[in-house]
Amino acid sequence: MGYALSIFLGLASGAAISGAVFAFLAAIGIVPVIARKTKTQRHIMLYETALILGGIFGALTMVFNFFLPFNLITIAVLALCVGIFIGTLAMSLAETLDVLPILSRRLSLKTGMKWFIMTLALGKMVGSILYFTITAFQGNP
Numbered sequence: 001m002g003y004a005l006s007i008f009l010g011l012a013s014g015a016a017i018s019g020a021v022f023a024f025l026a027a028i029g030i031v032p033v034i035a036r037k038t039k040t041q042r043h044i045m046l047y048e049t050a051l052i053l054g055g056i057f058g059a060l061t062m063v064f065n066f067f068l069p070f071n072l073i074t075i076a077v078l079a080l081c082v083g084i085f086i087g088t089l090a091m092s093l094a095e096t097l098d099v100l101p102i103l104s105r106r107l108s109l110k111t112g113m114k115w116f117i118m119t120l121a122l123g124k125m126v127g128s129i130l131y132f133t134i135t136a137f138q139g140n141p
Contacts, residue, residue: 030093083128086124087121090124091121
């Protein structure tokens with residue numbers, strides 16, 4: 001009975017947390033902002049499906065310890081995709097919350113904002129590449 005209760009509580013807690021994360025992303029309107037900025041509004045259903053499948057796959061990787069034999073090029077492409085996604089998600093969130101106009105006023109940035117944004121995106125990409133290529137970051141032997 002103890003195992004069944006633990007399994008039930010784990011699944012219920014995971015469902016509540018993932019539901020809250022997806023509700024948060026939906027409430028602040030991240031997906032429409034990304035679609036509008038990239039001029040791909042016709043693909044919103046694809047964005048939402050990819051976001052849900054990514055959440056499910058991410059949750060499965062936390063529960064089950066499995067190994068996918070990828071070569072370095074595949075890992076680099078996946079890391080690039082993760083970096084692009086995290087970068088666009090962060091920038092859309094920042095735009096939704098009007099962080100960039102406030103930041104540019106505080107830092108007195110009159111020119112060079114596009115380079116600042118590009119640097120943030122490249123930093124996210126490099127971080128993703130390092131995470132997926134260096135096994136010490138992943139916690140697997």
